[in-house]
Amino acid sequence: MDALHRRRSGDQAGRTGGTLGSGQLAAMLPDLAGVRPAFRHLAREISALILDGRIALHVRLPAERELAAVLNTSRATVTAGYDLLRTSGYAYSRQGAGTWTALPEGRTPHGVARVLAPPDIAIDLARAAPVLPERTLSDALVHIAPQLAHHAETPGYHPYGLPELRAAVADRFTRRGLATRPEQILVTSGAQHALTLIVGLLCGSGDRVMVENPSYPNALEALRRARLRTVSVPVADTGWDIGIMESTLRQVVPQLAYLIPDFHNPTGALMPEEERARVLRAVERSGIWLVVDETLTDIALDLPVPPPFASHAGPGGGGQVLTIGSMSKTHWGGLRIGWLRAPARLVTELAGQRVANDMGGSVVDQLLALHLLAREDELLPPRLEQLRTRRAALGEALTAHLPGWSWRMPPGGLSLWVDLGEPLASPLAERAEECGVRIEGGGRFATHPGVFEQRLRIPYTLPPDTLREAVQRMATALAGGLPLPSTARQSHWIA
Structure with a gap:
């Protein structure tokens, strides 16, 4: 059974629950021993986790008796802590249904802040x-005006992305050493959008995802909000411990892995070619999906741009590798254009996933991206x-x-x-x-x-x-x- 069908078989069971387990919450909390008053400390820590996105909104908190037992504290302490969360706006109760997380009016989640x-x-x-150089955007807008006038005569919906932009992105992959067809490209509203679509299609609540530690905060937050369980492998200034990664893939067999092998954010490390081949072999053996974030790949300051990660797979390999990229780091974050490369069948299903949320990206942004990519050299x-x-x-x-x-x-x-x-x-x-x-x-x-x-x-x-x-x-x-x-x-x- 392939990874897509393995995910679907348990999807309904994974998505029906809206409860945070007492063990899950306890693992995110510091020790209450010796802290007075303990109920205020408990409420403060839970509210901080809600603000930081580590606990999602509108999730049911553990029952008071269960959490008290796991924390080795009194039920009265948990009851008082929950009461304080409710009065401060971080929780609300439903009659007979428990206590649910909330966000007070006027407070901004840390991810937004x-x-x-x-x-x-x-x-x-x-x-x-980065910011765009002076006049680059205005010149580009002038250049695309005739094309935009042509597109204005159409409905303007392109759930896969503009065909000419898909072809341009596919050509970039091919020139870098990974033969790619336009049918393998989905244009997205940034790399983060691409990751969210992948997770939404391939993962169910509670699935394990292997990630690097440290890693890109917004990606980690997207995984948390999808209620996925992260299994981390270390990344140091000097790079990855591939042995740990191989054993993690073998023993845990996560549903998906998310890696940043090119100028890793935040360490700046670059994964050597021989290590990429080892990771790909381990991924193929475990049968999981591997998401490779190439957002920073083109920011090569002291050496040539690395070839695509999937190009290190053998003939016929690399079908489990999903590559995401974006123009945010090379050009401008305000240009919300990204992409993902995947098997054509999966791109079709991801486009269906995308239409459930938006009908397609901005035509103006995509025409700008096409023009800027043509001027990349x-x-x-x-x-x-x-x-x-x-x-x-x-x-x-x-x-x-x-x-x-x-x-x-x-x-x-x-x-x-x-x-x-x-x-x-x-x-x-x-x-x-x-x-x-x-x-x-x-x-x-x-x-x-x-x-x-x-x-x-x-x-x-x-x-x-x-x-x-x-x-x-x-x-x-x-x-x-x-x-x-x-x-x-x-x-x-x-x-």
Whole structure:
């Protein structure tokens, strides 16, 4: 039975439940022992998990007696904690149906807040996102105007994507060493949209998904919101432990795996060719789907652009590899154009999945993408040279002002994965924001709470002078002294 049919056989059972198990919730909570008052601490931790998206909205919380037993606390503590969640707007009750999660009016989920920079923040280092060069967008709009006029005479619905854009993306794969037909391409509203479609079709609630730790936060959040169980494999500055990955695939046999092998976000690591072949063999043996995120593949600063991951499969292989990409990192995040490459039959089913949510992407955006892809050989080299200059400026500023920090210079990508030497990332991020710098601590990229507190992801997408100023402000924030996180609290989190 292939992976698609294996998923369908258990789909209905997986999607009917809306309850968070007591063991699942307990695994996300710190120890309540010695904390007073325990019910306030419990409510605060659960509300933080709801805001962070680790607990979905409108999910039934565990019964009070069950959660109390798992947490080794009194039922009265859980009852009082649930009461506080209800009064603060993070939960509501249905008569005879239990307590369900909610979001208070006026509160913004962290996933949304991370995208929206506060207006008073002068330097935003929380997003590794480039901007379009001056006049590029306006020139492109002028160029596509005649084509847009032609399309205006049609209904404008293209659930698979514009045929000419599908052909252009397929040609890019072919030129990079992976023969691809337009029928194997689905144009999406970004790589995140592609991942959501894949998960929605191939996975059911409770399925296991193998992910890297650390990994891209928005992808991890998409998996959590689909109520999937992540099984993590470590990624260090030096790369992947393929042996652990192979044993995980063999022993766990997840429904799907999600990897970022090219200039990994956030570590910047690049998976060697021989390791890619080993991963593909392990994937073929386990019979799972492998989603390869190539969003950063074209940001190759010190070497040629890597060939597609699926090209390392043998003849007839690679059918289990689903490749997703986007123009957000190479061009502009405001251009919501991405794609996925998959077997043609699966593309057809994914298009059906897509129509259930939207009838197709913007024709204007797709025409712009087609024009920009045609000019890629002209537009991308200056962008890469600019990033090299900014990467060097950031490294020099860190060496000058924060010599105790360490990092490896990545061969591509958009950011440094910096080791602070101490678990200071969260308090430093808070203090830095007071100094006018918004930055993400390493915990945002973790599959479980409480890890990578000694890490910061620092993008080098801003101008050199801005990066130097940001580093100086972070050094000032650090010089003011920061409280170390509680060791007792950290030790309880699952690493």
